[in-house]
Structure formats: C-alpha cells, structure tokens
Amino acid sequence: MEMLWFWLVSVMVAIYAVMDGFDFGAGILHLFVAKTNAERREVLGAIGPFWDGNEVWLLAAGGALFLAFPRTLAAGFSGFYLAMFLVVWTLILRGISIEFRSHVQDDLWRAFWDRTFAMASMLLPILLGAALANVIRGVPLDNSGYFNIPLFTDFSAKNPVGILDWFTVLIGVFVLVTIAAHGALFLAWKTEGPVHERSRALAKPLWAAVVGLWVAATFATRTVSPEIYSQFPGSFLAWLFFGVYLAGLAAVFYGITQQRYLLAFLGSGAFILGILATTAACVWPVMLKSTYGPAHSLTAQNTSVGGYGLRVGLVWWLIGFPIVIGYFTLLFRIHRGKVKAAAEGQGY
Amino acid sequence: MGDPLFWHRLQFGFTVAYHYLYPQLTMGLALFIVVFKLLGRSSGNEVYRDMARFWIRIFGINFAVGVVTGIPMEFQFGTNWARFSHLSGGVIGQTLAMEGLFAFFLESTFLGLLIWGEQKIGPKLHDLAAWALFAGSWLSGYFIIVSNAFMQHPVGYTMAPDGTFQLARFWTYLLNPWAIVEYLHNMMGAVVTGSFFVTAVAAYWTLKGLYVEHARKTLQVGVAVGLLASLLVAFPTGDQQGKLVAKHQPVSLAAMEGRFQSGTYAELNFIGQPNLAEQKLDNPIRMPGLLSFIAYGSFSSNVKGLNDFPQEHWPTNIELLYYSFHIMVGLGTLFIGIMGLALLFLWKGRLERTRPLLWVLMLAFPFPFIANTAGWMVTELGRQPWLIYGLLRTSAGSSHLVHAGQTVFTSLGFAGLYIVLWFLSAFLILREISHGPTATPAGH
Numbered sequence: 001m002e003m004l005w006f007w008l009v010s011v012m013v014a015i016y017a018v019m020d021g022f023d024f025g026a027g028i029l030h031l032f033v034a035k036t037n038a039e040r041r042e043v044l045g046a047i048g049p050f051w052d053g054n055e056v057w058l059l060a061a062g063g064a065l066f067l068a069f070p071r072t073l074a075a076g077f078s079g080f081y082l083a084m085f086l087v088v089w090t091l092i093l094r095g096i097s098i099e100f101r102s103h104v105q106d107d108l109w110r111a112f113w114d115r116t117f118a119m120a121s122m123l124l125p126i127l128l129g130a131a132l133a134n135v136i137r138g139v140p141l142d143n144s145g146y147f148n149i150p151l152f153t154d155f156s157a158k159n160p161v162g163i164l165d166w167f168t169v170l171i172g173v174f175v176l177v178t179i180a181a182h183g184a185l186f187l188a189w190k191t192e193g194p195v196h197e198r199s200r201a202l203a204k205p206l207w208a209a210v211v212g213l214w215v216a217a218t219f220a221t222r223t224v225s226p227e228i229y230s231q232f233p234g235s236f237l238a239w240l241f242f243g244v245y246l247a248g249l250a251a252v253f254y255g256i257t258q259q260r261y262l263l264a265f266l267g268s269g270a271f272i273l274g275i276l277a278t279t280a281a282c283v284w285p286v287m288l289k290s291t292y293g294p295a296h297s298l299t300a301q302n303t304s305v306g307g308y309g310l311r312v313g314l315v316w317w318l319i320g321f322p323i324v325i326g327y328f329t330l331l332f333r334i335h336r337g338k339v340k341a342a343a344e345g346q347g348y
Numbered sequence: 349m350g351d352p353l354f355w356h357r358l359q360f361g362f363t364v365a366y367h368y369l370y371p372q373l374t375m376g377l378a379l380f381i382v383v384f385k386l387l388g389r390s391s392g393n394e395v396y397r398d399m400a401r402f403w404i405r406i407f408g409i410n411f412a413v414g415v416v417t418g419i420p421m422e423f424q425f426g427t428n429w430a431r432f433s434h435l436s437g438g439v440i441g442q443t444l445a446m447e448g449l450f451a452f453f454l455e456s457t458f459l460g461l462l463i464w465g466e467q468k469i470g471p472k473l474h475d476l477a478a479w480a481l482f483a484g485s486w487l488s489g490y491f492i493i494v495s496n497a498f499m500q501h502p503v504g505y506t507m508a509p510d511g512t513f514q515l516a517r518f519w520t521y522l523l524n525p526w527a528i529v530e531y532l533h534n535m536m537g538a539v540v541t542g543s544f545f546v547t548a549v550a551a552y553w554t555l556k557g558l559y560v561e562h563a564r565k566t567l568q569v570g571v572a573v574g575l576l577a578s579l580l581v582a583f584p585t586g587d588q589q590g591k592l593v594a595k596h597q598p599v600s601l602a603a604m605e606g607r608f609q610s611g612t613y614a615e616l617n618f619i620g621q622p623n624l625a626e627q628k629l630d631n632p633i634r635m636p637g638l639l640s641f642i643a644y645g646s647f648s649s650n651v652k653g654l655n656d657f658p659q660e661h662w663p664t665n666i667e668l669l670y671y672s673f674h675i676m677v678g679l680g681t682l683f684i685g686i687m688g689l690a691l692l693f694l695w696k697g698r699l700e701r702t703r704p705l706l707w708v709l710m711l712a713f714p715f716p717f718i719a720n721t722a723g724w725m726v727t728e729l730g731r732q733p734w735l736i737y738g739l740l741r742t743s744a745g746s747s748h749l750v751h752a753g754q755t756v757f758t759s760l761g762f763a764g765l766y767i768v769l770w771f772l773s774a775f776l777i778l779r780e781i782s783h784g785p786t787a788t789p790a791g792h
Contacts, residue, residue: 048460048463049460049461049464050460052415052456052459052460053453053456053457053460055456056448056452056453056456059419059422059448059452060445060448060449060452060453062422062423062448063422063441063444063445063446063447063448063449064445066425066426066433066437066440066441066444066445067437067438067441067442067444067445068441069437070433070434070435070436070437070438070441070512071434071437073425073426073433073434073437074426074430074431074433074434074437074747075430075434076426077423077425077426077427077430077433078426078427078428078430078747078749078750079749081427081747081750081754081758082754082757082758084423084426084427085420085423085427085758085761087423088419088420088423089761089765091416091419092416092417092419092420092765092769095412095415095416096412096413096416096769096772099408099409099412100409100412100772100776103409103776103779104776104779146430146747146748146749147749148747148749148750148751305437305438305441305512305514305515306438306508306514306515308514308515308516309438309439309441309442309514309515312442312515312518313442313445316446316449316450317445317449320446320449320450321449323450323453324449324453327453327454327457328457330457331457331460331461334461334469334473
C-alpha cells in the first residue's frame with residue numbers, strides 16, 4: 001500500500017511537471033516568440049484556459065503526500081522553509097500576471113505583467129528543479145526527523161548543505177531549459193503565423209541543449225549520489241520508464257524534423273514524465289535522503305500513515321481521478337485546433 | 349516578539365484572514381450568478397443576463413486572487429506547522445487532498461470556460477460552467493471546514509502508538525456534526541457578504557440614476573437573498589454553533605462572553621470591556637438569563653465562568669476573543685435590521701426613492717467582511733491554547749526548527765505582497781463596476 005501511494009504521489013508530481021510545464025514554457029518564451037500585443041494574447045489564449053487546472057496537479061500531489069506521508073511533508077516543507085516561500089510568492093505573481101494582464105488596455109500595464117509573467121515562469125522551474133535535486137542529494141536529517149537548511153552555504157553539495165549549490169543549480173537549469181523546450185513545442189503545435197515560426201525555430205536548439213544538460217545532469221548525479229544507480233539494473237520499473245523517456249526524446253526529434261508538432265509535444269511530455277518516474281524508481285523507497293546516512297532517511301515505509309487511511313484514500317482517489325481526466329479531455333476538445341486570440345475584453 | 353510561535357501564528361492568521369476575504373465573496377457571488385442565470389432563462393429578460401455577465405467579470409478577478417492566496421495556505425501547514433502536520437496528516441490530509449481532486453479541478457476547469465464567454469462555448473455549456481463553479485466553490489468550503497472541525501471537535505480518529513492521529517472511521521470524520529453546523533453557518537455568512545456586495549453596487553447605480561432597470565432587478569434579488577441569509581446566519585446556524593461551543597468548549601464560551609464567575613441566570617453582555625487583572629467585565633450593559641437560555645435552552649441554567657477552569661485551559665487572548673465575538677454578533681444583528689428595513693421599503697415600492705436607505709446599503713458592504721473575519725477569529729482564538737482541541741497544544745504543533753528570523757522575513761514579505769494585491773484587485777473591481785452592466789466587451 002505504501003508503494004502504491006509512493007507511486008501515486010510520484011506520478012502526480014510528474015503529471016504536474018508535464019502539464020504546468022507547457023504553460024511555464026510558454027511563459028519563459030513569450031517575450032521572445034510573441035512581439036506584438038496580438039501575439040502575446042495568442043500565447044495567453046493558448047494557455048489561459050489550462051494553467052489553473054495544470055497548477056492544481058501540484059496541490060493534488062501535495063495533498064496526496066500530506067494524506068499518505070505526513071512526516072515527509074512536515075520535514076521537507078519546514079526544512080526548505082525559505083525556498084518554499086519563494087516558490088509560493090512566485091506562483092502568486094505568475095497567476096496574477098496571467099489573470100490581470102488583459103483587463104486593462106494600456107501598454108505600460110501590459111508590459112509590466114508580461115515581464116512579471118516571464119520572470120516568474122523562469123524562476124519557478126529553477127526553484128522546483130533545485131528542490132528535486134535537494135531530495136536526490138540529501139538533507140541533514142538527524143534523529144529528530146527534522147532539518148532546516150539555509151538557501152546557500154558554500155555551494156559544495158557537501159555538509160553543511162544549502163538549498164542552492166553547484167549540483168542543485170545545475171539541475172535547476174536543466175529543468176528550466178527542458179521546460180522551455182517543452183513550451184516551444186506546445187506553442188509550435190497550438191499557434192500559427194509568426195509565433196508558430198519563432199517557436200519552431202527555437203525548438204531545435206533548445207532540445208539540443210536539453211540533451212547536453214541531460215548528460216551533464218546524469219554524471220553530476222553519479223558524483224553526488226552514486227547509490228541512486230545501484231538499484232537501476234534490477235528495477236523493472238526503472239527500465240520501463242527509461243524506455244518511455246528515450247522513446248519520448250526520439251519522438252521529439254522525429255516530430256521536429258517532420259514538422260509534426262503534436263507528436264513532438266507528446267514526446268516531450270513522455271520525456272519529462274519518464275525521467276521523473278525513472279528517478280522515483282531509482283530512489284524508492286527513500287522520499288527524503290539524509291546526508292547523515294541511510295538510517296536517518298525518511299522512506300515510504302517509515303513515514304506512511306496507517307493502512308485504513310491509505311485504503312479509504314485510494315477508493316475516493318479512484319473515483320476522482322477519472323473525473324479529472326474527463327475535465328481535461330473536455331478542455332482540450334473545446335480548445336482543439338490552433339488557438340485564436342480572443343477579442344479585446346474577452347478571454348485571456 | 350522574538351518568540352517563533354508568535355510569528356507562526358501571526359503569519360498564518362494574517363494570510364488566512366486575508367485569503368478568506370476573497371473566497372467568501374466567490375462563494376456568495378457564485379450563488380448570485382446562478383440565480384441571475386436562472387432568472388434570465390425563466391423570464392427571458394436580457395437584464396438578468398446582463399447581470400450574470402457583469403458579476404462573472406467581477407467573479408473572475410476576485411476568484412484569481414482567491415486562488416493565488418489559497419496556495420500559501422496549503423504550503424503553510426507543512427512550512428509553519430510541521431509537527432501538527434506530521435501528527436494529524438493521517439486525518440486532515442484526507443479532506444485537504446479531496447479538496448484538490450474534487451473541488452479545485454472542477455473550479456479551475458470551468459472557470460476558464462466561464463471567462464472564455466458564451467459566444468465561444470454556447471449558452472448551455474456556459475450555464476453548466478456557472479453551476480460547476482457554484483458547486484466547486486461550495487464543495488471546497490466543505491472540505492476545509494471538515495478539516496477545521498476536526499481541530500475543534502476531533503472525531504473518527506485513533507491515536508497510534510507513535511503519538512500520531514490516524515483515521516479510524518471515514519464517514520464519522522467526514523460528517524462530523526461540528527463540521528455540518530460550522531459549514532452551514534459559514535456559507536450563510538458568505539451569502540451575506542455576497543448579497544451586501546451585490547446590493548451596494550445596485551444602490552450606487554440607483555443613487556447615480558444609472559442603469560435603472562438593472563439596478564432595480566439587482567436590488568430586488570440582493571435584498572431578498574440578503575435578508576434570508578442574514579436571518580439564517582443567526583438562526584438556526586449561529587444559534588446551533590453557539591450551543592456546540594457551550595457543550596464542547598465551555599471555557600471558550602466563558603471567554604467569548606467575558607464571564608469570570610459561574611452562576612445561574614447568566615447574563616448576555618452587549619457591551620463591556622473584559623478586565624483580566626480584576627477578573628470582571630467593566631461597564632457592562634447586559635440582559636440577565638439570556639446567556640443561559642441561548643446556551644442551554646433555559647433561563648435558570650448554570651453557565652460556568654472562567655474561574656471554574658484551570659488557567660492553563662483558558663484561551664490565550666481573551667480580550668481579542670471577546671471583542672471578535674461581540675463584533676460578529678453585533679454586526680449580524682445589524683444586517684438583519686438593514687436588510688429587513690430594505691425589504692419593507694422594497695415591498696412598498698419606495699426603496700428606489702428612499703435615498704438615506706440607499707446610502708446605507710451602498711456603504712454597508714465592508715461590514716460582512718468584518719463580521720466573517722471576526723467569526724473566524726472567534727473560532728480560532730476560542731480553540732486556543734489547543735491546536736486540536738484537548739489533544740494537541742498550539743505550542744507543540746509549530747515547526748520548531750524554523751526560527752523567528754525566517755518567519756518575520758516571510759511575514760513581512762506577505763504583508764507587502766498582499767497590500768499590492770489588495771490595491772490591484774480593488775482597482776480592477778471598481779473599474780468593472782464603473783463600466784456598468786451593459787458594457788459590451790469590445791467597447792473597452
């Protein structure tokens with residue numbers, strides 16, 4: 001049961017990365033691919049109906065973590081205290097920029113929100129990537145089961161660790177570029193005209209950078225957390241998801257070359273989902289690694305709640321999840337085809 | 349002031365009180381949008397449809413701030429109340445996770461469609477979106493209230509050997525009698541906020557002689573719903589809530605009323621200042637026997653005073669608790685008076701010409717926000733010194749490794765950010781109001 005919930009949480013985090021990833025990517029790129037107000041509204045029109053629902057995956061994943069592994073949530077959230085609030089504040093600014101931008105027809109007003117939107121969209125993937133890297137590298141969990149680390153120390157990735165060091169920043173940049181590349185494919189798929197052309201042109205160099213950073217990140221992970229690869233060879237799930245993400249990467253490059261951008265976008269979704277799921281398979285059952293040795297790590301087994309709560313949660317989750325899939329199917333059906341920018345005063 | 353616990357409480361209290369300014373209007377307006385859509389459909393009158401569209405525009409702005417200020421609340425369980433989250437996640441994690449899956453996805457999906465507009469998606473789907481927003485926002489409220497009710501009156505749990513609380517009976521937890529009463533009381537409070545807001549805009553238009561037909565129809569709906577909600581928030585929901593407090597948290601009741609000595613024929617205090625040093629209420633204006641009657645249904649019942657409880661069980665801020673309660677009850681009574689009078693004048697067909705009353709209706713809209721905030725302060729201060737009533741003390745629930753230097757930093761950050769958000773949302777909402785109900789979007 002703990003394993004099932006470990007995977008529910010992991011998969012929801014991965015879905016969050018894929019779904020919110022495309023609207024983050026659009027936000028990272030929009031200053032470069034959309035120059036006029038009409039083009040910016042085209043980008044916002046493409047993500048506007050989705051972004052809020054995409055973000056709910058983060059809350060849903062957090063909720064599942066809270067329900068099933070409250071001790072992990074408690075230790076992690078309070079341990080990363082300052083970084084958590086940077087994430088929260090950036091999420092606030094980002095949401096507001098999307099929702100408030102088009103309400104006032106004024107160049108300065110819109111320029112302000114466009115830049116806020118871009119900066120928030122860039123900062124968040126770096127922060128969330130660094131958070132993931134902290135989980136891989138480990139945190140100074142001791143007997144109390146808690147820790148609290150500063151934003152940075154000496155950037156060495158060794159005790160005393162900080163949230164930002166060479167490894168976590170590297171992973172943050174890897175995530176940033178991957179999300180930008182993911183967004184480029186989404187925009188290439190959903191838009192036409194100049195925005196489509198510019199996104200298309202950016203997709204190839206961005207994906208080349210993703211591959212480069214992916215290799216760098218893999219080797220860096222080996223240095224910082226060598227044990228992570230030890231259970232890879234024997235784990236069926238790790239191989240399965242490794243296959244998913246390699247196939248995704250192949251689909252990305254094939255799609256770009258053939259100008260089939262839906263295929264490329266789905267490929268990039270599979271890449272992101274696969275790489276996160278492979279990581280989950282490699283770290284299982286550890287949820288929060290301790291830099292003081294494995295005995296202090298928080299795992300799915302030593303932090304899960306009782307079986308009754310997990311069983312009840314599974315029942316309603318199995319009812320709720322198909323409904324949510326239905327919502328997203330409805331949204332993508334209604335907004336199918338290339339996006340049309342809404343008239344002034346309507347839509348996003 | 350260097351006490352981390354103080355800052356954890358201040359930060360959570362501030363961010364949640366600020367956040368709830370928005371959802372209470374969201375939940376109230378959601379009801380009005382559905383009502384205006386229904387009236388528009390049944391009467392075929394375009395005025396009602398204009399009003400539905402107008403309130404959707406304001407709803408969208410308000411909802412956005414509600415969403416973004418709600419995210420920190422989810423995070424702060426873990427960041428600021430780590431030990432509480434660890435101990436109780438097995439129980440309240442259920443409803444917080446359910447809120448995400450069953451309410452937030454519903455709301456976010458259909459908000460996009462509602463904003464996208466009728467022309468794009470057709471009137472049928474647009475009506476469905478309005479209903480979905482109504483259902484989603486009211487459902488969301490229930491999940492949060494169940495989580496809160498567990499902290500007020502824990503049921504359906506067991507304590508594991510390691511000291512954590514585990515879910516034992518799902519339906520007992522989900523249908524906590526405290527949650528049901530608290531929910532109904534809270535939702536009626538939200539409708540009061542919504543109806544005073546709607547009515548204020550209509551009164552403003554009437555006073556200015558603008559959009560006469562829209563203002564007339566809005567006044568009718570706003571005042572009728574407003575009186576009904578103002579009555580329901582007091583009776584039976586508020587009354588039942590009070591009886592629950594009297595039964596399960598008698599020490600909170602004593603503090604809410606500034607009552608130090610026990611005794612029969614307990615008086616209800618209307619005005620007065622609790623004096624903790626001398627353990628009495630200064631300058632009281634009171635009605636004997638009424639508190640006994642309200643709390644236990646008989647004028648002669650004995651209502652315990654604070655002195656009958658050990659001091660370590662007293663709420664930690666008795667003065668603020670006392671005033672919060674009296675502000676809530678005082679304003680609630682006033683709301684019944686204002687809306688009752690307005691309905692009387694409406695009945696006689698004179699409301700549109702009675703300018704003093706229109707002025708009152710126009711200026712009264714902030715007070716339900718105050719009353720709702722005060723009500724939540726009663727709930728949360730009354731529960732002190734407990735985080736989970738009788739089970740976990742507030743001082744044992746905070747994140748003990750997070751020091752004041754961190755919490756003061758984030759509290760100040762929120763203060764700055766939220767002041768900006770407040771001005772922005774007020775600016776955009778006032779702007780929509782000044783554009784009026786017939787503004788064609790292209791005419792911006």
